[in-house]
Amino acid sequence: MSQFNDLVEFFDLQERTTWQTELAAELFAHADLEPGMRVLDAGCGAGWLLLRWARQAKIEVVGIDNAPQMIARARQNAIQEKQPATFQVADIRRLDWAAPIFDRVVSTFVFFLFDNPGPTLQEVWRVVTPGGRLLLFNPGLSCTAPEMEHYATSRGWTGFDHDSFLQWGDVVSRRRRLTPADVESWWGDQIASFSHASLWNDIGLVTVAVKPSNE
Numbered sequence: 001m002s003q004f005n006d007l008v009e010f011f012d013l014q015e016r017t018t019w020q021t022e023l024a025a026e027l028f029a030h031a032d033l034e035p036g037m038r039v040l041d042a043g044c045g046a047g048w049l050l051l052r053w054a055r056q057a058k059i060e061v062v063g064i065d066n067a068p069q070m071i072a073r074a075r076q077n078a079i080q081e082k083q084p085a086t087f088q089v090a091d092i093r094r095l096d097w098a099a100p101i102f103d104r105v106v107s108t109f110v111f112f113l114f115d116n117p118g119p120t121l122q123e124v125w126r127v128v129t130p131g132g133r134l135l136l137f138n139p140g141l142s143c144t145a146p147e148m149e150h151y152a153t154s155r156g157w158t159g160f161d162h163d164s165f166l167q168w169g170d171v172v173s174r175r176r177r178l179t180p181a182d183v184e185s186w187w188g189d190q191i192a193s194f195s196h197a198s199l200w201n202d203i204g205l206v207t208v209a210v211k212p213s214n215e
């Protein structure tokens, strides 16, 4: 998906819109972070979600993305924000970490892009520590143009906030909308306990999967 190299300016702005700021806060609430935790963002884009979280909690953050120009921008953003984040070019379909080392893994606007998300999900799940969490954000069943227009208007979102939200809906219309059961199916026979939350009247779907602890 190297077309994302050409979209750096767009994502750098979109990740700071009202709606993405709201999403980062919602996921932060579900992450239940503790000081010292190691957190991975899989498909981190320009890095703003992690940089926000790192401002709010004393955590170690690592972002990976396979678009080198996206990672270059994320590194610049980390310097600008004075956050000691690590951003690396890497493919989330094949991770180099041999052992589970991340207490939390987050991934937003990524998995719905894959034709067959199961193998990639299981690769990312592999690096979550026992008792750790994987947090996903995907489009829900109401991620349609009329419902998004209605919702954006009801929230008073205008300008780039409004237009980028509707543009995301346009991308989704060419991909897929997801139910909790769709997302859970990506785990195959891997054991997890799930909770799901609807965001923006079911336009968005937040999934939290907890890995069994070793005890």
Ligand SMILES: C[S@@+](CC[C@H](N)C(=O)[O-])C[C@H]1O[C@@H](n2cnc3c(N)ncnc32)[C@H](O)[C@@H]1O
Pocket: 001, 004, 005, 011, 015, 042, 043, 044, 045, 046, 049, 064, 065, 066, 067, 070, 090, 091, 092, 093, 107, 108, 109, 110
């Ligand atoms: C729609 S953007 C979302 C970026 C960011 N997570 C956000 O919330 O705005 C999808 C990102 O996933 C990255 N990506 C797509 N496939 C990937 C892969 N196989 N490995 C790593 N990153 C990938 C793209 O380069 C892009 O930055």
